[in-house]
Amino acid sequence: MIGRRKLLLSTAGAGLFLASPGLLRHASAAGDVLKVGIPVPISGGNAANGKYASMGAIIAAEEATAKYGREVKTFDLDTEGKPATAVRKVQDAIQQEGIQLFAGGILSSESLAMGKEADKGGANFITTAGADEITGTECNAATFRWSVPTFGAINQSIRPIIDALPNAKRWYTITPQYVFGEGLLQATKDVLEEKGLELVGNSYHSLTEKEFSGYLTNAIATKPDVLLILNFGAQCADTLRQAVSFGLKERMTIVVAWASGLEQFEALGADLCEGIYFGAQYWHTIDSPANAELVKLTRAKYNENPNYSLAGSYICTKLMIDAAMKAGSTDQKAVQAALKGMTYAGLTGEEHVRPEDNQVIKNYYLLKARAKSAMANKDDFAEVISSGQSFLEVAKTGCKLS
Amino acid sequence: MTYLFQVLNGIGLGMLYFLLAVGLSIIFGLLQFVNFAHGAFYLLGAYLTYDLVERGMSFWLAMPIAALIVAVVAGVTEALLLRRIYKLPHTFHILVTVGIALFIQELVIILWGPLGGSVAAPDGLNGVVIWGDFIYPKYRLFTIAFTAVLALVLYWALERTRLGAIVRAGSESTENMALLGYDTLRINTVVFAAGAGLAGLAGGLVSPIRGVEPFMGVEALSIAFVVVVIGGMGSYVGALVAGILVGVVQSLMATIWPEGARLMIYIGMASIIVMMPRGLFGRA
Numbered sequence: 001m002i003g004r005r006k007l008l009l010s011t012a013g014a015g016l017f018l019a020s021p022g023l024l025r026h027a028s029a030a031g032d033v034l035k036v037g038i039p040v041p042i043s044g045g046n047a048a049n050g051k052y053a054s055m056g057a058i059i060a061a062e063e064a065t066a067k068y069g070r071e072v073k074t075f076d077l078d079t080e081g082k083p084a085t086a087v088r089k090v091q092d093a094i095q096q097e098g099i100q101l102f103a104g105g106i107l108s109s110e111s112l113a114m115g116k117e118a119d120k121g122g123a124n125f126i127t128t129a130g131a132d133e134i135t136g137t138e139c140n141a142a143t144f145r146w147s148v149p150t151f152g153a154i155n156q157s158i159r160p161i162i163d164a165l166p167n168a169k170r171w172y173t174i175t176p177q178y179v180f181g182e183g184l185l186q187a188t189k190d191v192l193e194e195k196g197l198e199l200v201g202n203s204y205h206s207l208t209e210k211e212f213s214g215y216l217t218n219a220i221a222t223k224p225d226v227l228l229i230l231n232f233g234a235q236c237a238d239t240l241r242q243a244v245s246f247g248l249k250e251r252m253t254i255v256v257a258w259a260s261g262l263e264q265f266e267a268l269g270a271d272l273c274e275g276i277y278f279g280a281q282y283w284h285t286i287d288s289p290a291n292a293e294l295v296k297l298t299r300a301k302y303n304e305n306p307n308y309s310l311a312g313s314y315i316c317t318k319l320m321i322d323a324a325m326k327a328g329s330t331d332q333k334a335v336q337a338a339l340k341g342m343t344y345a346g347l348t349g350e351e352h353v354r355p356e357d358n359q360v361i362k363n364y365y366l367l368k369a370r371a372k373s374a375m376a377n378k379d380d381f382a383e384v385i386s387s388g389q390s391f392l393e394v395a396k397t398g399c400k401l402s
Numbered sequence: 403m404t405y406l407f408q409v410l411n412g413i414g415l416g417m418l419y420f421l422l423a424v425g426l427s428i429i430f431g432l433l434q435f436v437n438f439a440h441g442a443f444y445l446l447g448a449y450l451t452y453d454l455v456e457r458g459m460s461f462w463l464a465m466p467i468a469a470l471i472v473a474v475v476a477g478v479t480e481a482l483l484l485r486r487i488y489k490l491p492h493t494f495h496i497l498v499t500v501g502i503a504l505f506i507q508e509l510v511i512i513l514w515g516p517l518g519g520s521v522a523a524p525d526g527l528n529g530v531v532i533w534g535d536f537i538y539p540k541y542r543l544f545t546i547a548f549t550a551v552l553a554l555v556l557y558w559a560l561e562r563t564r565l566g567a568i569v570r571a572g573s574e575s576t577e578n579m580a581l582l583g584y585d586t587l588r589i590n591t592v593v594f595a596a597g598a599g600l601a602g603l604a605g606g607l608v609s610p611i612r613g614v615e616p617f618m619g620v621e622a623l624s625i626a627f628v629v630v631v632i633g634g635m636g637s638y639v640g641a642l643v644a645g646i647l648v649g650v651v652q653s654l655m656a657t658i659w660p661e662g663a664r665l666m667i668y669i670g671m672a673s674i675i676v677m678m679p680r681g682l683f684g685r686a
Contacts, residue, residue, distance in 0.1 A: 045617055048516040177661045204661040210612065210621050211415060213542075214656025214663060217407050220537050234518070234615055241520060241613050245539040247530035267518045267613070 034072045034324060036061065036317055037093045039104040039114055041081035045208075045234045048263060049106045049309040050078070056306065056313035057103060059297050064321040072321055075099060081106065081207075083113035090114050094121040100330040103316035105129045106233070106309070108180035115143030122332045124339070126320055128281070128312035130232075130258060131179040132187075135359040137398035141336055144358040146316050147281050148391070150183030150258075154191060155390035156364035157257050157279030158228065162195055165225070168253060170200045172224035174215050174239055176231040177204040184230040184257050200224050209235065212242045220246065226253045233260050237267055244272050253277070261308030265369070265381035273369035273381060280365045282308045282347060283384055290315075291347045305379050315347050319360075354391075357399035363387045407536050408653045414542050416649025417549035418611075421604040422622055423629035424556065424641045425597030431573040431636025432593045435484070436492050438499035440601050441623025442506035447472045447602025448609045448618060449510050452521050461524040465606035472602025477595030484594065485587060503619065511616045518615030527610075541610055548607065553642055560638055569593055573636060601626075628671045634684025643682060 038057045040050035054076050061072040077093055079086035086105070093099040100123040105111030108131035115134060118125035119142035126144040127134065130153060135145045148156070162168070171192055175181040185202065192199050200222040203215035216239075219227055227248055229239050236256055243254060259278035284295055284305040294314055298306040306314070319339065327334035340355040348363040367382035375381065426440045450468035455461055479502065487494045522528070523541040530537050560566040572579050572589055580586045604622075612618065629648055633640025648667055655663035674681060 043617075047617065048518070048615075051516045203656065206661060206664050208621070209664055210618075211652065213411050213415065214408055214653040215660060217411050217653070218657055218660070221407070221535065234617075237518070237615075238612060242611065245523070245530075245541065245611065247537055247539070251537075263517050267520065267615070269520045271522070272520055 032070055034064075034070060034321065034330070035097060035099045035101070036072065036074050036320055037077055037090065037097075037099040037102040037104070038074050038313065038317070039077040039079050039086055039089055039093075039102055039110075040313070041106055041110075042076060042078040044081045046081045046106050048267075049233055049260060050076075052263065052307055052309035053104060053106065053313035055298075055302060056310035056315075057317040059294070059301060059310075060314045060317035060321060062301075063297065064318065064325070068321075068325050070325075074317065077104070079105070079110050079114075081110060083110045086110040087113045087117045090117045090123075090125075091121065094118075094123055100124065100332060101320040101324055101335065102126070103313060103320050107178075108134065108183075109178050111143075112138055112179065115140060118142045124320065124323075124332055124335045126316040126339075128308075128316060129180070130183065132183045132392070132397070133179060135357040135397060135399060136392070139357050139397070139399035139401055141358075141401060142332060144319070144339060144353065144360070146312060146319070146360045146362070148362060148364040148389075149359070150180065151187045151392050152364055152390040153258050153279050153281075154184055154187035156386070156388055157255065157277070157366050158188065158191055160366050160386040161226070161253065161255060161277060162191075162197065165253060168197075168225035170198050170222070170224045171226045171228055172200055172219045172222055173202040173228045173230055174212070174219070175202055175204050176207055176209075176235060178207055180232065181230050188228060188230070188257075205231070205235075207235075210238055212239045213246070215239075216243055216246050216248065220248070220251075224252055226255060229254065229256045230258070232258055233264075236260065237264055240268060240276065241272065249275060255279070259308075259367070261311075262305060262379060262381070263307045263309065265379075270370070270372035270375060270381055274371050276369050277385075278367045278369065278382060280308065280367050282306075282311045283365055283367060283382070284311075284379065285384070286348055286363075286365075288345070288347060288349045290345045294347060311347055319344075319353075348387075354394065356394040357397050357401055359391065359397075361389060361391060363389055405654065405657060408657050409650055410536070411538070412650030412653030413646055414538075414546045414649070415653055416646030417546050417553075418604065418608060418645075419625055419629050419648050420553065420642050420645030421549050421600060421607065423626040423633070423645055424553075424638065425600035425604075426626045427630045427633065427636055427638065427641045428560075428569070428600075429594055429597040430630065432569055432576075433488060433590055435488060435594075436495045436499070437594075437597070438496055438623065439479075439502040439506065440499075440598070440626055441619035441621075442503035443472050443476055443598040443601040443619075444605040444608075444622045444626075445510060445614075445616070445619030446475065446506055447605030448612075448614045449514055449605075450602070451606035451609050452519055452614045453514070455521055456519075461521070461610070465603065468606045469599045469603035472605075473595040473599030476598030477591050480591050480594040485590060488590075503623075507616055507619060514614075514616075516616055518613055520613045521609040523610040539611075545607055545611070552603075557638065565592075625667075628667055630681075631671050632674045632681055634681030637681065637683035640681055640683030 040053040042050045057074040064072045077089040102125040105127035108129040111127040111129035119140040128147040255277040323338040327338040342353045351362045366386045454464035527541040629644045633644030
């Protein structure tokens with residue numbers, strides 16, 4: 001029979017056990033842990049990008065923990081690629097976890113929404129999403145962006161092709177109908193008009209589309225010299241796969257304006273990609289000390305080379321952490337002050353946070369996919385054929401921060 | 403001319419949608435069971451085909467073997483789990499089959515990673531056929547022919563064989579079949595496995611066109627439901643007609659109103675629900 005003393009001890013023990021999550025959480029919150037929210041799609045069509053983004057953020061956190069001697073933790077927030085979900089997750093993270101630093105957002109629509117929420121909630125947010133508006137007409141003091149926006153991506157990917165292929169007069173575009181696609185399409189129209197070339201047609205599609213044969217049939221009917229694909233991630237892979245099966249690679253030049261990088265080549269395979277041009281924010285062979293370090297860290301932790309999703313998330317998370325450490329606080333204004341105007345050794349060489357619109361100034365790359373027989377190793381899918389920087393002047397971005 | 407090309411392309415697309423939806427329709431017809439795991443069986447069929455081809459197996463062998471494995475997995479799942487919930491309300495069917503779908507999806511990510519991959523079209527079906535301005539991949543033409551033959555075989559099996567008669571009678575009244583001495587539990591398992599196997603076959607057949615990625619089952623399920631709702635739940639002919647209808651509408655809309663191509667499918671489904679609640683070929 002259980003004695004009274006034993007019963008009391010058991011009850012106290014059980015009570016302590018049940019209360020322990022709260023106690024542990026409290027202990028953790030009381031400690032000096034630096035928290036970074038990683039709001040990325042971990043489910044849905046862009047989940048692969050989100051998974052790699054999470055991996056990149058973990059590397060940045062571990063690197064910072066070792067460098068600063070202070071524990072840095074990342075918190076994955078599944079946005080599902082939906083703006084409404086993304087905003088709710090950021091709100092919860094600010095209110096319930098007290099997170100003030102966010103690095104994430106794969107799609108422009110979700111990133112625009114999260115940036116506004118961070119601004120309102122006393123936090124800061126940095127993203128790799130592409131729409132010009134993020135650091136343009138819809139900019140705010142709390143939103144920063146590492147990737148080259150749609151304007152620069154188009155300029156750096158199609159101008160070299162126009163120069164290299166003077167006979168390519170007729171262009172056709174396939175565009176996702178949301179802010180990112182619209183930005184790429186507008187920039188394309190501007191460049192083609194300036195160069196006296198013809199946009200013979202465009203097919204819009206929804207963000208959930210998987211079947212592109214109808215759009216490709218439209219493109220074939222207009223007999224273009226160049227098919228320019230303006231969608232991203234899984235949709236881009238579907239478009240390319242179907243375009244190649246329709247024999248378009250033999251009939252026209254195919255260009256992807258904004259590739260998702262190494263993971264896209266892995267998913268599609270070298271044979272399918274051969275000869276196709278890809279605009280890219282990042283490539284793992286970029287010759288810079290910071291990139292060499294990331295490649296080393298990624299190989300050591302995951303036994304693979306970093307891709308764009310991983311690298312973009314790594315550098316965004318690193319920038320947020322470095323700014324908080326420099327500011328000595330996660331306070332919104334203090335972190336903003338630390339980030340603005342920062343020049344640092346980035347993955348693409350020297351990178352600079354333009355203070356007038358919070359846009360990082362960095363290189364964009366044009367790749368051409370190699371033949372499988374020409375690959376030196378399993379990830380040597382493409383050669384970098386040009387790189388450079390194209391950014392709207394601050395006065396033309398529409399950003400009114402300063 | 404472009405419209406004619408889009409109609410031809412839509413028929414090809416529609417045949418794939420038919421193959422995807424027919425299993426779902428048959429399962430509902432016999433079991434009155436809403437199977438939200440149908441897309442996951444399609445996903446599994448695609449990945450098994452991909453895996454077997456990657457291991458060096460011929461596509462022609464990999465595709466039926468993958469479908470067979472999916473059928474066995476589905477049959478075991480039905481026998482061990484699903485038959486226990488047939489008598490429960492549809493909400494339980496949805497809960498359990500959504501759970502199975504999520505389990506299969508996560509399993510695929512664990513086994514093959516989140517990135518997806520490509521399956522090359524088999525030798526002889528690479529390349530395109532050209533008629534004037536019309537260009538069409540050989541493999542897509544093959545899928546039309548293959549699915550048409552399969553549709554005829556299925557029709558024959560359902561309408562002209564003893565097993566087909568049992569399935570049709572079972573869809574009228576399982577109780578009467580039991581009274582006549584038929585092992586209805588076994589019939590249910592066989593029909594469920596066959597329906598899922600067809601989804602697996604569709605996954606394998608589609609893999610050289612769409613490649614494989616872990617979330618392809620979700621999109622497939624939504625298309626399959628649209629086809630089944632338009633055609634009429636449990637109707638074989640309905641699945642065929644609705645599949646082609648959805649494919650042609652989607653393809654034509656790519657020219658007429660590209661941004662609304664997918665939207666129009668759902669508008670069509672909503673219209674059918676309003677005007678013909680049992681679908682085009684649904685039974686009263």
